[in-house]
Amino acid sequence: MRKIAFHLNCLEQGGAERVVTNLAHQFARKGYEVIVATEWKAETEFELDERVRRVIVGPTQADEKKSRLTKILLRFLYLRRFLRQERPEVLIAFGRKANYRALWSSLLLRQKTIVCVRTDPKGHYDRLADRLQIPLLFPTASGFVFQTEGQRDFFPACARRRSRIILNPIHEKYLEAYRQREEGFSFRREVVQSGRLVDFKNQPMLIRAFLRVHEKHPDYVLKIYGPDSGDGTKEILETLIRERGAQDCVFLCGGSDQLEKQLPGAAVYAFSSDWEGLPNALLEAMALGLPIVATDCPCGGPRTVIRNEENGLLVPIMDEEALAQGILRLIEDRELAVRLGRKAAEIAEIANGEAVFAQWDDYIEEVIRA
Numbered sequence: 001m002r003k004i005a006f007h008l009n010c011l012e013q014g015g016a017e018r019v020v021t022n023l024a025h026q027f028a029r030k031g032y033e034v035i036v037a038t039e040w041k042a043e044t045e046f047e048l049d050e051r052v053r054r055v056i057v058g059p060t061q062a063d064e065k066k067s068r069l070t071k072i073l074l075r076f077l078y079l080r081r082f083l084r085q086e087r088p089e090v091l092i093a094f095g096r097k098a099n100y101r102a103l104w105s106s107l108l109l110r111q112k113t114i115v116c117v118r119t120d121p122k123g124h125y126d127r128l129a130d131r132l133q134i135p136l137l138f139p140t141a142s143g144f145v146f147q148t149e150g151q152r153d154f155f156p157a158c159a160r161r162r163s164r165i166i167l168n169p170i171h172e173k174y175l176e177a178y179r180q181r182e183e184g185f186s187f188r189r190e191v192v193q194s195g196r197l198v199d200f201k202n203q204p205m206l207i208r209a210f211l212r213v214h215e216k217h218p219d220y221v222l223k224i225y226g227p228d229s230g231d232g233t234k235e236i237l238e239t240l241i242r243e244r245g246a247q248d249c250v251f252l253c254g255g256s257d258q259l260e261k262q263l264p265g266a267a268v269y270a271f272s273s274d275w276e277g278l279p280n281a282l283l284e285a286m287a288l289g290l291p292i293v294a295t296d297c298p299c300g301g302p303r304t305v306i307r308n309e310e311n312g313l314l315v316p317i318m319d320e321e322a323l324a325q326g327i328l329r330l331i332e333d334r335e336l337a338v339r340l341g342r343k344a345a346e347i348a349e350i351a352n353g354e355a356v357f358a359q360w361d362d363y364i365e366e367v368i369r370a
Contacts, residue, residue: 005088012042121154147278150299169356227255289345291337293326311343
């Protein structure tokens with residue numbers, strides 16, 4: 001029986017955490033021994049199947065009074081101790097800090113380690129610390145998983161040569177919701193978005209673009225589903241809604257675990273991010289057959305799955321007018337909206353759980369054999 005371990009900061013409800021949770025469950029169902037090793041346990045997390053073992057490898061409460069440098073060293077030592085005790089055949093790290101921790105901790109252990117990049121490398125992997133660590137540590141990694149070509153091409157040849165591009169798996173409940181829809185497409189007068197309230201998703205631009213649409217179509221509303229990230233974006237949005245007198249047409253609906261019931265039937269799904277990796281929310285909207293207008297943001301996540309005018313509309317980032325025109329076009333041309341929505345739902349063929357798991361399983365076997 002294969003023994004594999006995932007390493008990330010925690011299982012708080014974000015995109016990478018959701019992917020790790022889903023993959024851990026799938027590998028456990030296939031008979032793998034699976035361990036999820038995190039730095040800490042957050043208050044609100046994804047739940048793990050009882051067949052998946054959870055281990056905390058970060059500093060303990062007794063370590064909290066120690067210096068910052070000491071705690072950094074302890075993080076490496078605790079993860080290294082975990083690897084020496086458990087000896088997983090492969091360690092799969094998700095996220096920038098987790099990637100570096102995994103590589104430092106694996107040095108001289110002959111540990112197979114896969115690095116997973118989940119965001120736009122520009123601005124996240126181009127600091128001084130990255131420019132020092134990447135040439136030193138990345139050649140020691142056994143493999144790399146990227147979501148887009150833009151991510152992959154940012155890194156040196158040693159990473160590109162040993163890499164795979166693998167999409168995020170879409171949760172079965174979104175695929176099932178589309179399969180069970182009533183025949184035909186009927187739309188509510190709603191524009192929707194799902195995802196955390198956070199600065200890089202540029203939801204203020206979405207609200208301003210929608211208010212342009214609302215001037216022409218006053219019977220439409222905008223609903224934004226997503227939890228507060230705590231970075232001040234929610235307060236910015238609330239102020240904007242209040243200043244524009246939009247309380248009756250723009251709604252912050254909070255986080256939800258029933259989007260597969262709340263999103264279907266919306267007239268438009270609007271994606272406004274300035275940058276992303278490969279957003280799960282966009283894949284889920286596609287799987288639900290929603291007509292989508294999305295910013296063509298770096299590092300190419302939307303462009304990886306959306307073919308402009310075929311299964312969605314792509315518009316430039318930070319272009320309020322273009323986003324508003326895209327929303328208007330989908331509202332006013334229902335034949336186009338239906339066609340794009342049906343084509344978008346075909347993402348299920350390549351991003352369903354089994355298809356994505358098969359790619360991961362194949363790649364992990366390749367890394368272990370190498």
